[in-house]
Amino acid sequence: MIVDRPPSPLFPGFRVVDASTPETTIRAAIGGSGPPLLLLHGYPQTHAIWHAVAGRLQERFTLVCADLRGYGCSGKPPSTVDHAPYSKRAMAGDMVALMALLGFERFHVAGHDRGGRVGHRLAADHPDRVERLAVLDIAPTREMYRDTNDAFARAYWHWFFLIQPAPFPERMIGADPDAYWLKKCGSGRAGLAPFDERALAEYLRCFRDPAAIHASCEDYRAAASIDIAHDDADGASRLPMPLLALWGEHGAVHACFDVLALWRERTADVRGRALPGGHYLAEELPDEVAAELAAFFGEGARP
Template sequence: MLDVTTSGTTIRLRTGGSGPALLLLHGYPQTHVLWHRIAPRLAERFTVVAADLRGYGDSGKPETDAQHMPYSKRAMANDMAEVMTALGHEQFFLGAHDRGARVSHRLALDHPGRVRKLATLDIAPTREMYRDTTDAFARAYWHWFYLITPAPFPERMIGADPDAYWLKKCGSGAAGLNPFSPEALAEYLRCFRNPATIHASCEDYRAGAAVDIVHDDEDGGRKLDMPLLALWGENGVIGKCFDPLALWRERASDVRGHPLPGGHYLAEEVPDLVASEFEAFFT
């Protein structure tokens, strides 16, 4: 375990292996432990860096502001750019799930010369998903709209029983809680019981529905130019409610991808398939 201080907070991470650098970022409401079934295999070919996003896990949880700027994907991406600089990796591959993939999208936009290739798990671009939201998506991803309500409403509701919320939120798919090993689940719950984590994760979503879209609009149609691999769960929501490749092609010039036989938590449901996809794409 290693703590790296950035200009905005402190980031907790693990790193190991040898070869080209590969940064792995987790989603909500998890930590870098998400990658525990994949990282050892990838470390045979890459120098793997698995980090907790700011606000999550054991990383720092800065105070927010009225615009939610400290939890903008730009701020969270800057953390990771500074982390990789501190570790001596000027260029790196980037693989990410869920909220971490949204951070990665902004990281690749703001630091294009540093990200060699980007692989995303079970997302499409944030702005375009909000734009194309349907009733079916809103019902399935209710937390997108619940977590952005003004503080401290969701924080107090979730904080009354964080374990029950986490288990309901993450165990509602077809696979239930089966994707999560007992050790990983215990770590996720330990971190999520922290009221500061609950608040920071709400701020992540509030930023996603506000300042992050402002930043997207300010890009003026600029697209990612590095290769992008989009993978999603064929039993999940993303591919049923959206056309992920079409939406990514609005934001990137070189896009390929397909569904995998799983739900939302692909790195834990089908780790061998995800590892194989990453190895083929990043090699």
């Protein structure tokens, strides 16, 4: 079932819906025309990260900008001891169901941060659904944990804080969620400058929900446990579809990892480069990101 919701000023002309999937409800903004492209956000944000990129791509693609489960206005199902409800496998399943409800059996995927990790698992579990995959400012989860060094641990301290057993991080964040969000997202080279005031207000509004704080912690707990088990179960298999990796040359991923080399461990056809920004590329450099995505997904357009 799909229920229409009030339109968003960040996505003029887009339809905003809540879609009932087998396990939860997913909020999405849908607009544009052309081949379907699913856009997934990262932590601790919502689909609003794509507002500037969407305006630059909507004439070439049908865009589906979705909130991951646990984030934004999507559902926040209860978790379990093994964190399976917040595994990237579960999150990917939501997106397959969402796209099917919208009539899209095959589609492109682009994901930033956590959304890129969901995109990776979606492509691994459902290779028949994903034509091409783009990931923004990440390397594969398992390999990043494996190759963590002092510099990365200091820059990505939240990876190790959020996986602590509940309810410790939830209580710490919940004491002042705005201060936490602004510290987490505003400590980079660009500070808070990349964020549109309307998007920032939406991020903070959504993150104040204690259920969203808990769900986002569960997302990271899953990443450090069951997600790695799923990666290990893939064995030597690699993604069959082309993958584009973009990352910020002023971010920790660029400083600490050989991004293309790590993605080549997980997929056969990889290309990509650093862009002159930090972590929040879709909001810092929307022109560059839109151009890269249009060129990459345009290569894979069906005649």
